[in-house]
Amino acid sequence: MGSSIVQSTTTYPARQNETARTVSPDAVALGVALFVPAAVTVWGATYYFATVADRVRHPLHGLLKASGDVGQAFGVLGLALFLFMWLYPVRKWLGAIRGLGSVANWMRIHTVVGLSLPLLIAVHAGWRFRGVIGLGYLAMLVVSASGIIGRYLYGRIPRSRAGLELTRDEVAARRRAQVTEIAATLRLDPRQIEELLAPADPGGSVGGIAATFRRLVSDDWTRWRMLGALRRRWRALAEHGAQVDGRAVERALRLARDEIRYAQQLRVLDATQRVFRYWHVAHRPVSITALLAVLIHVGVAIAMGQTWLR
Ligand code: HEM
Incomplete structure (x- = not known):
């Protein structure tokens, strides 16, 4: 999937560089x-x-x-x-x-x-x-x-945002909205964005506690790598004359991080919730x-x- 992110097809005029990073x-x-x-x-x-x-x-x-x-x-x-x-x-x-x-x-x-x-x-x-x-x-x-x-x-x-758990339907609605927003922000085709952001399913069982943690950590690593590749690709859009600026790229990256995270979380949601219940106990x-x-x-x-x- 990394290669599909790194290949860029469109170039546009650059406007502005990235926004400053802030400490939480x-x-x-x-x-x-x-x-x-x-x-x-x-x-x-x-x-x-x-x-x-x-x-x-x-x-x-x-x-x-x-x-x-x-x-x-x-x-x-x-x-x-x-x-x-x-x-x-x-x-x-x-x-x-x-x-x-x-x-x-x-x-x-x-x-x-x-x-x-x-x-x-x-x-x-x-x-x-x-x-x-x-x-x-x-x-x-x-x-x-x-x-x-x-x-x-x-x-x-x-x-x-309020910290309350979302249902699967609510997550699905958010994901659709996010893809549309990323596409509009970067002036790209939503289908292309959807394809780009679909994390590969690593497969394997996630039933037990150790397996669930292994999957969550490996998902974090995959997401981090995907975002790195996306950052390079989308910044190249801004630098090579796209009608998008650095701020739009940062915004799209934030939305993309949420979108990839939702896709990963939904795949292991039952196992994560079960382990979280054990943790509470x-x-x-x-x-x-x-x-x-x-x-x-x-x-x-x-x-x-x-x-x-x-
Ligand atoms: C040092 C003293 C701490 C005390 C006395 C304490 C106490 C509690 C209590 C009583 C609960 C509710 C448990 C339940 O509903 O079953 C709770 C939940 C939780 N605490 Fe702590 N905690 C402490 C430190 C921390 C720290 C350092 C973190 C994070 C780094 C943390 C993260 C959490 C989380 C994630 C939950 C569950 C939240 C949820 O399910 O909504 N706690 N804690």
């Missing part, structure tokens, strides 16, 4: 959320990585111990954000309600916060993880790491364990007068 706001938010605890860790490295005996004599002990002002501030923030993580399933359960933000945006925040929590809590704990709360921390690490797998699967189920008990451990830990710390509430 989620990556910026995650960078900031990780930077603060990372900076405190570097600043307090001589404390955090000292032996227990040396820590108590360290000048930063009063500030950086878990009940110190810095340690406790990270603890309070970590607790608030950890509890906030539980609002995602609530928001999803509430469905389409105006004014609460889309489920998709809640998922984005859930992801950024969930990825930054382990580092934030590590600073609160003074980078020491012993006893019951050590197990609680481990449970949270597992939830966070398993979240990455869940997020991968979540992104491989066709969804609307595994994710829930570990999340609840982490929640219980956190609540017990906070309750004990308050009861023992180790917090600002004493």
Whole structure:
């Protein structure tokens, strides 16, 4: 299929070059959320990585111990954000309600916060993880790491912009509209676009968990390669005098990425949804364990007068 993409048949006058690439706001938010605890860790490295005996004599002990002002501030923030993580399933359960933000945006925040929590809590704990709360921390690490797998699967189920799952009919309607739009943007024949964007079916079974992941990853790789070839071909259109400009090419590429992704996702949708259900079943008990451990830990710390509430 690669060769059909690379061959170009038409040339038109060039107008403008590509648009600037932007950094995703989620990556910026995650960078900031990780930077603060990372900076405190570097600043307090001589404390955090000292032996227990040396820590108590360290000048930063009063500030950086878990009940110190810095340690406790990270603890309070970590607790608030950890509890906030539980609002995602609530928001999803509430469905389409105006004014609460889309489920998709809640998922984005859930992801950024969930990825930054382990580092934030590590600073609160003074980078020491012993006893019951050590197990609680481990449970949270597992939830966070398993979240990455869940997020991968979540992104491989066709969804609307609002984050709600699309039916097969809705996907089919979107695909038709996308092909028409790409064709109009690039001033090409829709049938040619349709042919160009049809990913080859790699075949093979996708029933089990491992086979499903293998297929999803190989589809990602295929899509990446197809888009690279399309980018070269369509940019050549703009450069060689097409009546399309760089912006139109970038727009067509975005639509093409969605179109190829939909075609791939539909082929393995049942298997992806099944694996995602298994993931939910595994994710829930570990999340609840982490929640219980956190609540017990906070309750004990308050009861023992180790917090600002004493
Ligand atoms: C560290 C603390 C985290 C906690 C306490 C947490 C908690 C939860 C809970 C309670 C659910 C709902 C589970 C269900 O409905 O069965 C959930 C769903 C989910 N979480 Fe997390 N999570 C965390 C981190 C993460 C991270 C880091 C990611 C992504 C990188 C993530 C991605 C997801 C995804 C994709 C779903 C399923 C969304 C859906 O089906 O609509 N989570 N999480």
